[in-house]
Amino acid sequence: MRPLPRSRLQVQKEPLPRTVPEGTRRRILEAALRLFASQGFHGTSIRDVAKELELQPSALYSHFPSKEHILAALVQVGHEAHHEALRTAMLDAGNAPEAQVRALIRAHTVTHATHPLLAVVVNEEVNALPPELAAPALVLRQQSAALLLQVIERGVALGRFSPPHPVATAAAISAMGVRIPYWYEPGGALDIDSLANIHAELALRMLGARG
Amino acid sequence: MRPLPRSRLQVQKEPLPRTVPEGTRRRILEAALRLFASQGFHGTSIRDVAKELELQPSALYSHFPSKEHILAALVQVGHEAHHEALRTAMLDAGNAPEAQVRALIRAHTVTHATHPLLAVVVNEEVNALPPELAAPALVLRQQSAALLLQVIERGVALGRFSPPHPVATAAAISAMGVRIPYWYEPGGALDIDSLANIHAELALRMLGARG
DNA sequence: GTCTATACTATGATAGAC
DNA sequence: GTCTATCATAGTATAGAC
Known part of the structure; x- marks a missing residue:
């Protein structure tokens, strides 16, 4: 076994959300x-x-019946934290499509920038799980994706958004967050809150929102 | 070994670029x-x-001295095809920043949509290589990233682009292409050329280009 | 360039004592 | 809940015949 590459993935004080109890x-x-x-x-x-x-x-x-169950627990925790963040963000967002997109994208970005290791494992290793262990997480993932798409389509219906292609644009918006662990350095000049605002602004530009 | 998951990754007629000789x-x-x-x-x-x-x-x-050398060959082929596509696109693009972005993003998207398997392996498995085997590909990757950033910064200097943050915006633009293999279905209603145009449009919107 | 045979190491997981 | 010891299998790679 070679001594780890991927030095880009920094050591973190708190790599897991606080929902996982100590021990x-x-x-x-x-x-x-x-x-x-x-x-x-x-x-x-x-x-x-x-x-x-x-x-x-x-x-x-x-503690775990197999190596796969360790991965399954990580994948589940990651998807739950992400989905919960989106859900909570929507509650505070009001009913304006622009505010809803801003809230969703800010939450999406903050989650990925705060837990980059978890984001990488969730996205790259979920396929290593047998379908029955991956299923609960994939349900959450599907719901989260649907949430963004619904907000976009409502904005289009209200005449506030004009994306070139709603599905492809939703994928592009989501991609910004998913790729954060591969370039963003948490200790650097750009703090997480600023990045979240940048991503929200980029999302609204992609959607053709006014103002 | 479990019978393959990841059914999302379709079987392809020509998964490798033609630069690799038959045999x-x-x-x-x-x-x-x-x-x-x-x-x-x-x-x-x-x-x-x-x-x-x-x-x-x-x-x-x-044919190959080790399993790692097989991966190294794939990673190199993928990076070369990508870099060559970007380089060629720039040659035809003229000197307008908008046309240059459009050319780069179209090439980026076409490459990822045409060779999704290669894109996945290049991006997810390059870390499995020892540094000396990954190095040539990483040089190409860095050059490709720099190319996009230079075009963006020139557009800003010329007053044609107004991204909220050039580096974060370049990352967001690049992310659209990298994520294609995870949602786009080549045989579906949206063909590759249309997707490339959508991504070029989204990139120009993110950059705040006029028109 | 492909085969058979095999060396050697690493792997996931279990048994049973404490 | 952690330990020592071990099993059964799968892993990368090589030797040498054809």
């Missing part, structure tokens, strides 16, 4: 998250995870 | 490309590749 289970998820993000799920052995925690490999099986 | 070497690269795209590099064994070609595993070593 050995959380420590396993944190170690697995770092390793899966840098080496991939298949590139990481149960022994790698155990070594990172200074445990014996067998000790992990008291 | 066993190309057939190995094509089989490895399909498998790496659907199961990942670490999730694919040399036995899987051999089985796909109805060869014995040892036969592969007459």
